[in-house]
Amino acid sequence: MVTALRAGAGRRHGDARGASPGPGMGMPLDRIMNMGKGEAGVGSLAAEAPPLSTYFLDNGLEVVLSPERSSPTIGVGVFYRAGFRLEPEGRTGFAHLFEHLMFQGTSKVPKPHFGNLINSAGGLLNGFTRHDYTAYFEVLPSSALEMACYLEGDRMRFLDINDETLRNQVDVVKEEVRVNVLNQPYGGFSWLWLSQYAYSTFPNNHNYYGEFSDLEAATVEDAREFYRTWYGPGNATLVLVGDFDETVARELVQRHLGPVESRERPHHPTLDESLPQSRREFHHTDPLAPTPQVAVGYPTAPFGHQDHLPLALAARLLTDGASSRLQRALVQERQLLLHIGGGPHYPIGDSFEFAGPALFTFEATPRPGVSTDEAVSALDEELAKLADQGPSDPELERARRRELSAYHANNDSRLGRLRELGIMAAVHRAPQLVDELPERFSQVTPEDVARSVRSWLRQETSSVLHWECSGSGGPGR
C-alpha cells in the first residue's frame, strides 16, 4: 500500500475528513504524521485550556505563549501576514516560492545548516503558504527552545537571497506543481481552480501555485523586495507552545528576536469584491480524470459577521460523517453521489484562515449515470431544506461536539495548538478566541444556522465548476 493513501476516495472508511496536499515547502502536511487536526474529545471548556499570554516586542513582533508541560516537547512557529493574495501581477506563485527561500540559509547559517540543526536536535520542520499568511514551524525536544528562537530571529534578519538558490527552488516548485497538480487526476480541483473562476479580481482569482512563466521570471530583486516589505517583525507573530517556563521563554525571545530591526508596517491591499448576481457555470477539462466531478463555491460570511460561526457548524452538519445531511440524503438515500465533502474553502481551508473574501465549497462525485447538473440540483434542494427548517437540536448539538472534539485534539498536539493560535493571532489579532470558540459555538441556535444558510449559501451568488474528463485517452489509458 505504498501509495494507496494518495489515491483519493475509498481508502479510509468511516467518519473522517481527509487531508489534502497544499502548497508547502516539504512534504504535504498530512504526510509528516498525524499531528495536525485530529478527531474527538469533549469535556468542560475554559478550565481545560492551557494558559495563554500575548505581548509585543518593541520592534512590533507579536508573541503568543501557551505553555503545556505534560511532555518534553515544544512547538515554535512564525506566522507572517503575507499570503497568495498579495502577489503582484506577473508574479503568481511568488508567496509560496518565497516560502521555499526561507529554508535556503542566511549569511550566518548557510544552506543546509538550518535543517541539519533542527534535525540533529531531534526536531521536525516545515512551512505552508495560504491565502493571507505563511507559516513556518518546528516541533522539537524542549531543550532546543533557545536554538529555535535563534534560528527564527536569524532568518528574519539575515536571509541570504541569491540567484543560485532562487533558480534551484524555482525548479523544485515546478516539480511540486507537477506532482500535486499537473500529473494527478483532479489535481488542485476545488482548492486551486474554483477560486480562479469564482472571483473577479486578480488578488483573489489568480493561480496561487504560479504560472511557470511567472515563476521563471522571478528575480533576486523581487525576492529581496518581498522580504523587506512583508517579512519584518511588525508583520509577524511568533507562537511558542509546550514544555517551557514562561519567564525563561520571554527572556529568550527578547534575546534572539528583540534585536531584529523594525520595518515599516506594510499596507495590506483591499481584497473585497462585489458579489455575483446570478449563478455562473464553468467547465474545466482534465485529460487525466476518469469520471466527472463538480464543485460549487459560495462567497461566505466574513470573520466577525454574525453568520460566521453558524456557517462553521453548518459545514459539520451538512457533510461530516454518515449521519450528516448530505451523506444521508444524497449518498445513502437518493443514491446520486459516491462522495460529497464541503466547508470553508474545502478541502484545505477552515473558517478562520481568511482576512478577506472566502468561499464555502462543496465537492461531489456523482454516481455513474448521474450528471453533474443533477448533483448540483440535489445539493440546492438540501440546502433549501436547511435554510427553511434549520437543524434539529440534537443535530446541532452533534456538530458542536465535533467542534469541541477538534478543539481538544488540537490541544493535544504541538502542531495543532500552534497552528490554531498562529492563524487566529496573525490573521485576526485574536489568539484568545481559540479558547473561547467552544463556548461561542454553544450559543449558536438552530435559527442562526438557518439564517446563515439562507443568507450565504445562495444559488444566485454561487459558482459551479464542472470538472470534465476529456475521454481523449490521456495518461493512464
Added chain:
Amino acid sequence: MNGQHQVPLLAEEVPKPHSVPPLHIGGVSRARLDNGVDLMVVRRPSVPRLEFRLTVPAGAALGPSAAVSELLAMGLPLGTASMDQAELSERIQDLGGSLQVHQDQDSLVVQAAALAEAEEDLYTLLAEVVQAPAFPAEDLATERAKLLEGLRMARATPHFPASEALQHAVYGDHPYGRPEPGDTAVRRTGRQALLDFHHQSFTPWAAQITVVGAVEQRRTVARLRRAFGDWSGPKRVVRAPRVRALPAGDLQFIERPGSVQTVVMSARSGPSHGHPDHVPLTLATAVLGGGFTSRMMNNLREDKGYTYSPHARLENHLRDGLATATMDVRNEVTGAAYAELLYELARLCTSEVPADELETTKSYLAGVRVIMLQTQAGLASSLAQIRVHGLDHHYLERYSKQLQSTTAGEVMQAARRYLAPTEVTTVMVGDPGASEGLAALGPVQVRRTTRVR
C-alpha cells in the same frame, strides 16, 4: 552538495540543545480477558478524551482476496442489526467521537475516539460494531461502487500502478504481492464472503485492544471486560506465510503517455521489527531519504532541483519490512535522476556514513519518535502497530538506545544486504520518451499499459 562541500556554519553563537531525552511511557496496564482479548491501557490525561484501537488479523494478505479485506473494513461502519450507518454515526458523534476502520496487509484496525466521560458508552457501541456487523446489502452495493470508483481514480494516478507493479515484483505470488483489490473481485464480493471472513478473523483470541487517554487503568480494564468479555470466536488464528525474498528484477518502465513526470520507485524486501538488521537498515534508509537533511533531499532536490519530495523509508509488515526509495522527476531528467539515485545507493554500500551525519540521523529518528508519541492518538496508533508484531511499549522506549549503539559499519553492512543497486528492484511510470537512455544503466523492460490486471 552531497554533504561533502558544505559551507561551514559561520555562527559560532548558535545555542546548542541537549541530546534528545530518553523516552518514558508511564501509566501502562496490561490484561488478558478470559476469552483471549489482549488489553493494553495507558493513562495519558493531557486532554479529556481517549483513543481506542482494536486490531484483528483481517488484512489483505490473510483473506480470500484484498477485495474482501477492503470491503470488510468499509462494511463495519455500515451498522449492526440494531442501528443503520447513520444511527451509528449519530451515536458516535453524540459521544464527541469518531470511528474509522482501515486495513493493511496484516491487520484491520478499528480506530475510535471519544470524550473521556463517554468512555463506557463508546466501548458498548464498539463491542456491538465489532461482534455483530450487519453488512446491509444495499449499503454494501454503495461501498462497492465507491471502491470501484476509488480504484479507477487511483489507477489514473502514476503512483498507484507503480506501487502495484513494484510490490508484485518484490513479493511475487506471496499475498503481499497483491495488496490491492481487483475490479472483478470487488464485484464478486457479496455479503456472505464478508460474514465468513469476519467470522474467521474477528476472534477474541487474536484481538488486541489499546486505549490511551484520560482514563483510570483499572476502571478501564473493568469496562473493557464488561463490553468485550462475552465475545467468542474460533481459537485458530491465521498468519501470512513467510516471505521468500526474490532476486532483484529488471527495471520496469510502465508507459503513461502524456505524463509530465516520471515516478521512480525502488524497493527490496527486508527485516521487520525485532530482526538484528532492522535498526541499522532503518538508519540507512533515513540517511538516504528521511527528513530534510537526507542525501536524496540534498542531492536530488537542493542541489539538482530534479524533484520536490524524494524520500526513502523502511515500512514494517508482520512478515518483513519493505525498504523503499521514491521520487517524482520531470521527464527530461529521468535518466540523470535515476543515475544519482544509483550513486547514492552505491555510496551507502561502499563508504561509512560520516559521524556527524549519522549522529544527526539518529537524533532525528529518536526525536521524531518522541514527538509522534506525544499525542494520545499518536501513542495509541504506534502501540497498536507494534503490538501486532508481539512487541510492547518497552520496545519503543529501548529504540533510542538501539539507535545510539548502532555503528556506521553496521549501517553499511545493512545497506549492502538490502539497498545495493544490485539488490533493489525499480519500477518507473512515465511518458514513453522519458525512458530514453535508461538502458545504459541496466536492463529495462518496457510495458505499454498501466493496467496490471
